[in-house]
Amino acid sequence: MANYADITYADAYFLTHLWTTPWDDSIDANKTKALTMGTQIIDTLSFTGEVTSTTQDNQFPRDDEVTVPTDIQDASCEIALALLDGIQPDKELEAARMLRFTYDAVTTQYKTDVPDHTYAGVPSVLAWRLLIPYLRDSDSFNLSRVT
Numbered sequence: 001m002a003n004y005a006d007i008t009y010a011d012a013y014f015l016t017h018l019w020t021t022p023w024d025d026s027i028d029a030n031k032t033k034a035l036t037m038g039t040q041i042i043d044t045l046s047f048t049g050e051v052t053s054t055t056q057d058n059q060f061p062r063d064d065e066v067t068v069p070t071d072i073q074d075a076s077c078e079i080a081l082a083l084l085d086g087i088q089p090d091k092e093l094e095a096a097r098m099l100r101f102t103y104d105a106v107t108t109q110y111k112t113d114v115p116d117h118t119y120a121g122v123p124s125v126l127a128w129r130l131l132i133p134y135l136r137d138s139d140s141f142n143l144s145r146v147t
Helices: 007-014 028-043 070-084 089-097 125-134
Strands: 098-102 107-110
Touching: 007 028, 007 070, 028 070, 070 125
Parallel strands: none
Antiparallel strands: 098 107
């Protein structure tokens, strides 16, 4: 599986950003792992349109495009940065849902208004903002006729 961004792309991307110490201080092996996880997180989302080729590994490119949009590459970098900074999507979701926890007499209460990006497993708000224009409306679905 190819990643949406590689280390060279991400290094160039982060040159123009502040607060990138987790990326800057990481070894290449961890950068590659974070970019791979970023690609995997993106590929779990539901996007508008269809993949360009049924044989491609990832969700992008889509429709008639031949390259991955820059927003998707940038979102992958932002997710990688968040992961290298120690954000764990599963734990973030659990923490976002917890309203109150009491140990004695065991009381647990959950929130119902978890942020969309947290619920979707995207550990970066900036990445989520880059991805939103490509997402399928959650209230819609595709029908196709099979003959």
